[in-house]
Amino acid sequence: MFSCSEDDDQQPQPVELDAGTLSGGPFTFIVDGTPDMVTGITIEPGNSPDSNRTYVITDDANNILGLPPTLSDVEGVDFDAAGTGVCFIWYLVYEDGLTGLEVGMNTDDFTGEYDLSNSITVNRNGLNAGTLSGGPFSFTVDGTPDMVSGITLDDTGLNGTNQTYVITDDANNILGLPPTLEAVEGVDFDGAGVGICFIWHLTYEDGLTGLEAGSNVSDFSGNYALSNSITVNRNALNAGSLAGGPYNFIVDGTPDMVSGISLDATELTGSLQRWVITDDQNNILGLPPTLEAVQGVDFDAAGVGVCLIWHITYEDGLVGLEAGKNVADLDGFYGLSNSVTVNRNALNAGSLTGGPYNFTVDGTPDMVSGISLDATELTGSLQRLVITDDQNNILGLPPTLEAVEGVDFDAAGVGVCLIWHITYEDGLVGLEAGKNVADLDGFYGLSNSVTVNRNALSAGTLSGGPFTITVDGTPDMVSGISLDASELTGTNQTYVITDDQYNILGLPPTLEAVEGVDFDAAGVGICLIWHLTYEDGLTGLQAGMNLNNLDGFYGVSNSIMVTRN
Template sequence: MRKFLLGIIALTLTFTSCSDDDKVVITEAGTLSGGPFTFFVDGKVDNVSGITLTGNIQGANTTYVITDDTGNILGLPPTLEAVEGINFDGAGVGVCLIWHLAYEDGLEGAEVGQNANNLKGNFDLSNSITVNRNNGPVAGMLNGGLFNFCIDGTADNVSGVSVSGSPVGSNSSYIVTDDMGNILGLPPTLMALEGVDFDGAGVGKCLIWYIRYEDGLVGLETGKNANDLEGVFSLSNSIDVIRSKTEAGTLNGGPFNFTVDGTADNVSGITLTGTPLGSNSSFIITDDTGSILGLPPTMAALEGVDFDGAGVGVCLIWYIRYEDGIVGLETGKNANDLQGCFNLSNSITVNRN
């Protein structure tokens, strides 16, 4: 750009006739200081500041000129205040140049849409200040999950998480927050994320995010809140990590001894103590090898079971608390093969003699 304008600037001396005397009219645009400026096109207002103009300014008229990097005139703000009021974010990605122009009447081509390389007349252009307008960070898309873990003292790690799209940004990290946005951890890599033991976080819900950001980001610290981040950044979608704990409590009552004689035999007086935890519950009746014979959902249903019809043998009554997704909780399956997040109480024996 500058090499194109050198030839133009050389045309700053023009000779005019006034009576019989020759008079030289000189224009001087001065020197611009400040910048360069680098902004990110992210929908936020980007204004230049701290620009100064020095030197011996000469010329009947002055203005600032904003061009692209090929010299196309994008704006003619008349004052430095007007320059500082321009929102460069609205110009999209690219490069702008800021110039100062001093000129005499009759200048041609100083119009928006024209090219500064084609100016004609008596004028002088200063040096230019560069305004870089870059793409803002892009975090992409997180894939994987959701994850359901049971707080049981066994390490719980996520796996299969990936980032798709075309992430952009000088810096990156994963962020683990609670459901209020409080930052619990900042694993820098996917390997570090997969090394996090969510069992240690206790009952609740975690969110996993991916962030791309530029230098100067404020608030990206454990103990801060991700909703308060300030700077140039982009956050991906989140993946849920649900951490549940189940407690079945203690069954009291029995043991029961029944005689198989064709008369209905029902248990009674059973109570449940403790502080049961879990989204779902049921009673389980098994034989003495764990085979599931019945799943009465409530105490009333349990007390309605006729153990005389089961014939001679031993039954065990259990209480279970569990989360969605449990596998094997079906009549005919074996309670020893249950899989998922659950907790079984002690058992009460029912002898059928």
């Protein structure tokens, strides 16, 4: 950099700024909470007698940390307080107008006339806990004490006032603080259960907080350093690996056994082994001692469901390994292999399509048609069709689909029928008319059902009234009655007038005829007006008879009341 000087007789001449040369250092301190100051630094000034000057302290990226004006001020700076890192001390000469000379700025961003000297390095090193050698260690958690051995500490670079060993889990939570290496080698890692431990060496200064069991090393506050860690793997017992299956059986009364299961015992550990068969909720069903015994189990006898086959390894003292218990409740040292699945499937009766069907019970035969059976997954030795009511009471057992389509559902009267396909094995009990499918006993499967609705004749719906008249010798007729015939069925229709005991008083054939009836002439009492639909052959439809005694196929609407006071 250059500046200009002038006198009364000459033009200004450029002058090069020269900050001179710093001597001293480099300095190396340990950041341990004890103040660390530099000493013995000297400056050999350059040729800049009239310039501004100061000392500059930066980090190793040239960011300005401080601007001590004199060497005495430099030697009063506590570098320990800056924490771990590297500082540079510079001497700066500059002319008025220099910008960027302030804490937080970077010397690379100076603008103006200036010169920086060489720098002196101040290394602010962390505490050093040394280097551990040994391990990693792998133990099996089996109730037998497991200790580490052969760990050494290289303390060549060790510093700090206090030291201890720290044992953490793999999340750095502190499990123990053995004071010496001998104490570390006396720790029983088996007692910690399955998981991972880390062994560390710690050096620290007085005032460190958070150094206690249950705390986390990431929450330490103070001056400290941790060594590298040594891993201790606390492995569960290994029951090996099963191959084979899954198996799919049909529960049909024929014994079903598994075969071809194998156990890879390459990594098997533990003193005792056996086999475990559970349901899909891990409830223990059986404990065969050998693979041969497993392959002798009849899974058909267990009924429909899912079984799981496991291999277990364990130590003496295991509690809960018995039929009727659950493996989730085992207590002790054990390991389970993967499981092999055994599916115990019910007989499959296929799938019916067709319907639902809606018939009117009117004396005319009604048969279903278009029903089909998807027998793709059909199993079982024997099959037939079953017709039940809506309470699953068996009404008929047609042997074939053709026989089903020959059934007259009109003859069954009003109600609901269900058509099923059944598959079964010899020995099924209860498959007969009059029984209920819920009471079948044996090996069987039912398809979905097809619904047949057997509906009564519909006489429509009357609107109008009620009517109240006074019996006074003056004719009284009803009016404004209407019939909603949107759902009307049946071949024949008429209107019926009864008293309140349903005795038939009259049978006007049309609504016009109903509205022509003089109810005053009937005297005091109550009349009911009905609409009736019916098929040929109905008996009892005449004056003087009672509606309750009609015999045949018919339907009655709601009634309209006429009160004769």
